[in-house]
Amino acid sequence: MKENKKISRRKFLGLSAGAVAGLAFSPSIPTLFAASKKTYDYSILPAGKREYIASNCAMCVNKCGIIAEVVNGRLHKLNPNPEHIKSRGMLCAKGNAGAALPYSPDRLKTPLLRTGERGEGKWKEISWDEAFKYIAKNLADLKQKYENRSTVAFASTEGFQEEFYYYLVNSFGSLNTVRHTTLCLASNIQGWSSVFGVFPDADLLNAEYVIMLGADRAQSLITPDSVNFQRYKPEGQKLIVIDPRFTVTASKADRWYPIKPRTDQGFVLAMINVIIKEGLYNRQFVESYTHGFKDLEKMVQDYTPQWAEKKCEIPAAEIVKTAREFAAHAPRSVIYPGRRSSFYSHEVYVRRTFAILAAICGCWDTKGGVVPRSSIKLNTPEVSFPFFMQTRDRVDKESTDLLKDVVPSSVMCPMIGTGLPEDSCSFLSERDGSWLTFREAVLNDTPYPVKGFFCFKQNPMQSVPNTTKTIAMLKKMDFICVIDMQMSDTAWYADIVLPHTSYLEGWDPATGISGINPLVEFRQPVIKPLFDTKTMFEISGGIIREMLNIPSLWDDIEPDDLKNFKEDVVEGILNRPIQEYIKTQVSNYPGALEKLMNNGFFTVESKKPTYGATRTPGFRFKTKTGKIEILNERYKEFGLFPLPKYCEPKNFVQKSGTYRFLVGRTAWNTQTTTQNIPYLWEIEKENAVWINPGEAGKLGIVSGDYVWIKSRVGKQRIKALVTEKIRPDCVFYSNGWGRRSPWLSRVYKSGASEAEIIEDVLDSISGGTCLHETFVSITKA
Amino acid sequence: MKRKRYAIVFDTKKCLNCKACTVACKFENYVPVGDDSYRLWVTEMPLEGRFPVLRQEFRPSQCQHCENAPCEKVCPTGATFRTAEGVVLIDYDKCILCKACMAACPYDARFVSKKHDAVEKCTFCMHRVSEGREPACVETCPVRVREFGDLNDPDSTVSRLLNQRAYYQLKPEKNTRPRLFYLK
Ligand code: SF4
Ligand code: SF4
Numbered sequence A: 001m002k003e004n005k006k007i008s009r010r011k012f013l014g015l016s017a018g019a020v021a022g023l024a025f026s027p028s029i030p031t032l033f034a035a036s037k038k039t040y041d042y043s044i045l046p047a048g049k050r051e052y053i054a055s056n057c058a059m060c061v062n063k064c065g066i067i068a069e070v071v072n073g074r075l076h077k078l079n080p081n082p083e084h085i086k087s088r089g090m091l092c093a094k095g096n097a098g099a100a101l102p103y104s105p106d107r108l109k110t111p112l113l114r115t116g117e118r119g120e121g122k123w124k125e126i127s128w129d130e131a132f133k134y135i136a137k138n139l140a141d142l143k144q145k146y147e148n149r150s151t152v153a154f155a156s157t158e159g160f161q162e163e164f165y166y167y168l169v170n171s172f173g174s175l176n177t178v179r180h181t182t183l184c185l186a187s188n189i190q191g192w193s194s195v196f197g198v199f200p201d202a203d204l205l206n207a208e209y210v211i212m213l214g215a216d217r218a219q220s221l222i223t224p225d226s227v228n229f230q231r232y233k234p235e236g237q238k239l240i241v242i243d244p245r246f247t248v249t250a251s252k253a254d255r256w257y258p259i260k261p262r263t264d265q266g267f268v269l270a271m272i273n274v275i276i277k278e279g280l281y282n283r284q285f286v287e288s289y290t291h292g293f294k295d296l297e298k299m300v301q302d303y304t305p306q307w308a309e310k311k312c313e314i315p316a317a318e319i320v321k322t323a324r325e326f327a328a329h330a331p332r333s334v335i336y337p338g339r340r341s342s343f344y345s346h347e348v349y350v351r352r353t354f355a356i357l358a359a360i361c362g363c364w365d366t367k368g369g370v371v372p373r374s375s376i377k378l379n380t381p382e383v384s385f386p387f388f389m390q391t392r393d394r395v396d397k398e399s400t401d402l403l404k405d406v407v408p409s410s411v412m413c414p415m416i417g418t419g420l421p422e423d424s425c426s427f428l429s430e431r432d433g434s435w436l437t438f439r440e441a442v443l444n445d446t447p448y449p450v451k452g453f454f455c456f457k458q459n460p461m462q463s464v465p466n467t468t469k470t471i472a473m474l475k476k477m478d479f480i481c482v483i484d485m486q487m488s489d490t491a492w493y494a495d496i497v498l499p500h501t502s503y504l505e506g507w508d509p510a511t512g513i514s515g516i517n518p519l520v521e522f523r524q525p526v527i528k529p530l531f532d533t534k535t536m537f538e539i540s541g542g543i544i545r546e547m548l549n550i551p552s553l554w555d556d557i558e559p560d561d562l563k564n565f566k567e568d569v570v571e572g573i574l575n576r577p578i579q580e581y582i583k584t585q586v587s588n589y590p591g592a593l594e595k596l597m598n599n600g601f602f603t604v605e606s607k608k609p610t611y612g613a614t615r616t617p618g619f620r621f622k623t624k625t626g627k628i629e630i631l632n633e634r635y636k637e638f639g640l641f642p643l644p645k646y647c648e649p650k651n652f653v654q655k656s657g658t659y660r661f662l663v664g665r666t667a668w669n670t671q672t673t674t675q676n677i678p679y680l681w682e683i684e685k686e687n688a689v690w691i692n693p694g695e696a697g698k699l700g701i702v703s704g705d706y707v708w709i710k711s712r713v714g715k716q717r718i719k720a721l722v723t724e725k726i727r728p729d730c731v732f733y734s735n736g737w738g739r740r741s742p743w744l745s746r747v748y749k750s751g752a753s754e755a756e757i758i759e760d761v762l763d764s765i766s767g768g769t770c771l772h773e774t775f776v777s778i779t780k781a
Numbered sequence B: 001m002k003r004k005r006y007a008i009v010f011d012t013k014k015c016l017n018c019k020a021c022t023v024a025c026k027f028e029n030y031v032p033v034g035d036d037s038y039r040l041w042v043t044e045m046p047l048e049g050r051f052p053v054l055r056q057e058f059r060p061s062q063c064q065h066c067e068n069a070p071c072e073k074v075c076p077t078g079a080t081f082r083t084a085e086g087v088v089l090i091d092y093d094k095c096i097l098c099k100a101c102m103a104a105c106p107y108d109a110r111f112v113s114k115k116h117d118a119v120e121k122c123t124f125c126m127h128r129v130s131e132g133r134e135p136a137c138v139e140t141c142p143v144r145v146r147e148f149g150d151l152n153d154p155d156s157t158v159s160r161l162l163n164q165r166a167y168y169q170l171k172p173e174k175n176t177r178p179r180l181f182y183l184k
């Protein structure tokens, strides 16, 4: 890519030399050298006041430490915080580009009320006062009309202000909330927890042997792992990458196996087969801490490396080698949990299998293995919200037989359990909800109509598979309110859009971040707010205060509840400066507030990594038996297969001329939020679909051609990138492109959206989406 | 005090092709967005091998701060010059935008800056270095591909790395004697 740019720079020189030379004598802006050659004046910053303010990045989920360099009140640059224990002194492309965010002409600057049709793009600027009144009135109307507070659904994504969004949710009393989790890592959490009771981190700093399946830590940045796996790689550590794509991470690996998609579980089961057959597992650990090993031993007998070779298309000898090496380095061997696991319908079982491999080799809670996270507890005020009578249970819990559509027989794995799909989602995490189940329920008005939709910094139009259904879902709404920093594709279809303050202009509450090295972060303003924006703390306060003026919104609660609510929540928290809330949060750690102000984070000595707290006799894991459950007893109760039996759809054949669609990230974009930032946009102006050269040849496609990529639910036009980096049976592009909001001026309609073509397929155990269960055809455009 | 000889040593094998360095440099040095405006770049080296045995490296680069700098030689006004530490810089006031240096540079490290109305390029972030801070691209990198330091100090990281490891330089045939070193 850069090579081309270099050529174009040369071209520029040749073509425009005469024209540009004329500029030479126009007055130049701050010069580098005013002084003589002997004493250079290197300064490039304008004269005046320079400040360095510590805070934390919010450009993605990682929350890396930043030191903002502010000159005369204007943010010049975001520097990494060298002392930060999570980001370890780095700041990625997105983190750097955050410095442009407050000044972006495309950001939302004032509340907007729709005046035309939905999606027509006609807006009227209104005041916050009007906005709060309008929203409170709509909430009251919805409650009145449907007599059920859960008729208003609240979507949000993680972030420090999200806890105040829940103030609004709980003050209205809806139980329908949907978070990003089921689009991302729900199955990962469920799978690992089903074995160890918790979701662990990998101790990459001390591991001798690391296997990463489907995780691209070089491009999909997760701190500290993305830093540790190269910068602090211990001498001699081996990295095995198993991925249908030759990712940047694969390019760093000692060995890369281009596995056939959807068969990772088979690879790991065969490793378990070898390790048990050859007696390479950790007998003592297995006996002391695990439940169900004998059953596993019996079950894996058929999963030989030869069997797996046929499934995974990786030579049996390589699987045997990997198994022996993994066992030889145990317990300093990591099978990497990673993060996003929204891949396949049996993903929970894939992740269970990973966890079981770690368990039988004793790579648990020990140096160089997978390690439970610890966290620092804050003194966050516990607030109680009124108990509302007119509140029904979540729709994705009650809706039961709507799921045929989202668990098509083509992906049903019979052995996952006969109880499904009628079981709905067996292990749904309350707040997270399940996006696909939720949307099905809304579309079918079952078990009751959902008619209001709030959306805080989530963008379901781009992030939830099958956009056609998302549009249909939005159409069902009487009222849509979106709170964001930019006009997202979802905001474009809203009735009212509220501009959120950027993370560089406001205060964010203290938030604990768990990990092998836990810490507490917060955010403070590094510059004064530039526009008439508010934080969620202020927005919730504003809406709730207006709600209190409408008696009908409080007619289904005990009067005492209302009184306490007014005192505790409204007077006690929302009507006071957020700084007081932060002070209370960290009040049990002396000096914590100063540390936050000076360094953006703090940690506590006693939370330095200690290994082995769970490897003590009598320790109870958070599982039914209190043991590490190779055989999961609760799964048995739910009618799910309790062992990690290999899951594949019955009689599945990939039709010729179709490709499995894979999606992933680049290091310079976060989901759908950053593509429009000029400094990132110039790195990649549209995405491209990776196609293997053999297949491209058959289709008559060369790099740079535009192609149509078509699935059962949609089609997109996109540029082709013909590359050996991908297996012939799949294609790939990065997410966040092909945008529908014209206000994302640079990326509107450029590239292809993944949500438009990915079919909505549910992982019915965790409620997760399966982003890699779609087959597409490709034709030249 | 011994005179400093500044240099950057790259361990490109670690490079994630994440572009943090390119974005950091733009903010730090007021380099505007634009395909022709950049002080540093990260090249995707050609993919080697055939599926499924593949290899690929990513190679960041920038002005080499040549000890024998062609750009300096051709500059008619003396705008391009080398400091005592060997950092090649441009006095924007003296630049007449004749672009002789751009044509002379074998590394294509220079471009016309709209901000300065002059040719510009990597300065080794001397405004930071003079305050005891690291260059922006060095500091922000997740995996620490670059180390910046003084070749005249035997204990500096750059000196130690060059003593311990084999290295190469770009376009040695041009006899420019770059101050950028790439570890093998
Ligand atoms: S990884 Fe990048 S975008 Fe994410 S928090 Fe860290 S610096 Fe910010
Ligand atoms: S790399 Fe180019 S611009 Fe830099 S010193 Fe060498 S010749 Fe001059």
Ligand code: SF4
Binding pocket: B024, B025, B026, B028, B029, B039, B040, B062, B121, B122, B123, B124, B125, B135, B136, B137, B138
């Ligand atoms: S040293 Fe400074 S000017 Fe040079 S490339 Fe790095 S960040 Fe840019």
Ligand code: SF4
Binding pocket: B014, B015, B016, B017, B018, B019, B020, B021, B022, B042, B058, B060, B140, B141, B142, B143, B144, B145, B146
């Ligand atoms: S910041 Fe470091 S890892 Fe990222 S592209 Fe630049 S040199 Fe490579």
